[in-house]
Amino acid sequence: MKLGKAHINIKKGDITEERVDGIVNAANNTLLGGGGVDGAIHRKGGPSILEQCKKHSGCPTGEARITTAGNLPCKYVIHAVGPVYGRSDGMAEELLYNVYMNSMKLADEYGLNSLSFPSISTGAYGYPIQDAVNVVWRALEDFSRLDSTLKEINLVLFSEEDLKVYEDYFNQSIGEA
Ligand code: ADP
Secondary structure, rough: OOEEEEEEEEEOOHHHOOOOOEEEEEEEEOOOOOOOHHHHHHHHHHHHHHHHHHHOOOOOOEEEEEEEOOOHHHEEEEEOOOOOOOOOOOOOHHHHHHHHHHHHHHHHHHHOEEEEOOOOOOOOOOHHHHHHHHHHHHHHHHOOOOOOOEEEEEEEEOHHHHHHHHHHHHHHHHOOO
C-alpha cells in the first residue's frame, strides 16, 4: 500500500532473511544481544555486529543505533530499544512512537531506500499488539509526510495472528486517511 511517498508492505516472515538496505532489531538498553529477534540477528549475523554494538555503550529507550549487518543479507542493522510494557510510567506509547520514528530518521541519515521492522516491544516486552499497531501507524503516517531517502518500509510479522492484526488495522486506516 502507498502511504505518502512510501510503499508499505505488511508480511509474515523472518526479519533476518530480508534482502533490504536495513533491518530493525528489537534490542535492549545494553545492545549486547538478547532473545527473540535480537538473538536471531546476532546468531545469523555473526560477531561483527556485537563488536560494533559494544562501541555504542548502550542505548536509551526510544532511541536507535546503527551497525553494519555481518553475514545477514541486508546492509545495516538499526538497533532500536522499545519500552518494556508496564515499566515506563505512562510513557510507553510515546517511547514506542519515538523508537519507530528515530529508526526511520537514522535510516534516512544513512541514505537507506528500504527498511524492515519487526513488531517492536510486543514479544518479551509485553506491549499488546492491538495497541502497538496504532502507534506504528501514526509513526509511519507522520514520517511519510517528510522528505526521505526511504521509499519502502516492510512490517515483518512472525505469526499469522500478528499479521492479521496489522493487515486489518492498516487496511482500515488507509481507507480513512
Ligand atoms: P521485544 O523484546 O521488543 O518485545 P521480541 O524479540 O521479544 O522483542 O519480539 C518482538 C516480536 O518479534 C514478537 O512478535 C516476536 O514473535 C517477533 N519475532 C521473533 N523472532 C523474529 C524474527 N526472526 N523475525 C521477525 N519477527 C520475529
